[in-house]
Amino acid sequence: MRSMDHLEPETAAMLELPTDERVMLCKTDRWVGYTRATQIMNRLDQLLVYPKSLRMPSVLIVGRSGNGKSSIVERFCSRYPVQMTATGNAISPVLQISMPETPSESEFWSEILWAMGISHGDKDSILLKKKQAKSILIQVGIRVLVIDEFNNLTTAGKGAGDLLAAIKGISNVLKISIIAAGTQAAINALNLEPQMKSRFDPAALDRWKLNVEYLRFLTSYQRLLPLAEPSDLASRELAPIIYSMAGETIGSTVNLLKAAASHALLSGKERIDRDVLKDVVWTAQDEWDDIARRV
Structure with missing residues (x-):
């Protein structure tokens, strides 16, 4: 039997829901008491x-x-x-x-x-x-x-x-x-x-930094995403990628994780990994200046 230790109990219960409902749950606002x-x-x-x-x-x-x-x-x-x-x-x-x-x-x-x-x-x-x-x-x-x-x-x-x-x-x-x-x-x-x-x-x-507190937030938020497999968001591989994409605000980080979790489910995956982050439709904060120069 697959372990669900990476999820909160109420989140684990959501895994029985259809994919489209789980996608909606991924997009729902959640409170993390950092x-x-x-x-x-x-x-x-x-x-x-x-x-x-x-x-x-x-x-x-x-x-x-x-x-x-x-x-x-x-x-x-x-x-x-x-x-x-x-x-x-x-x-x-x-x-x-x-x-x-x-x-x-x-x-x-x-x-x-x-x-x-x-x-x-x-x-x-x-x-x-x-x-x-x-x-x-x-x-x-x-x-x-x-x-x-x-x-x-x-x-x-x-x-x-x-x-x-x-x-x-x-x-x-x-x-x-x-x-x-x-x-x-x-x-x-x-x-x-x-x-x-x-x-x-x-x-x-304060603006967020790629430090222990940020890693704790990623670990906590992962427990609220109805994905059957652990994503290990706070790992040395994924955390720097997430931070570089989302920047220094918690709102941007949350929006990225919502989009990545939804994309993972819709593409048939049960976890957020490097490929999901690469493929998710996302505009990083520092890309806006480049967009402004191009249009």
Whole structure:
């Protein structure tokens, strides 16, 4: 009987499924709690139990595009869903929104209202939206406001100061913590308001290197791919190839492994090997400059 020690038990059970279903499972997002992600997650959890104080702590998750910021945010928020009390009232400790692409204070309050399912008019005054937003946040017991794509704040122009003031105000008045996530530009956004910046504790997602942590990630992710044979992704043969193709971000590595596992199954293989990586349709990050020169 073939050993399935290279797979998680729930993944091994998927091997009984048809090939097309296993291909879809290969493309499904999976959570791998690598060291840095776990460290940041623990810091975020602490915000929920922090006592209400004059100056609530906040965290800025910052890193390159595709390096896991949104995955951490989604994982954190999914652990604290809306719950109903015995009297039918909704309790929600965490609210997630995204900074609008063209941010303004009015749009900010609208994002909160829409996220809470509150219908309102786009042309309603800022004061009205602000009053509604604060009221519903108090009502449902929000303790942490999560703002993804925080780097969009740099496109707010002269309105950035007002928007940062609104975020600071909501933290001060409601005694809630802020989790912001964005690219390096998010740091520039906070530089616009030094007092606001001082409230944030940075949580950096460094660029990945071909080191022990990267090899551990490959080993962990392999256990989630429904392939009947071990791929040995962390081997001296395959790890450098994967790293050279995917570059320094975890998102690119995951996308490559999804594509490689799917290609392996569709070509009749049950493992990712050198030939699969060679044949998979893939554009490495450093190839984009070459493409730009050719077109």
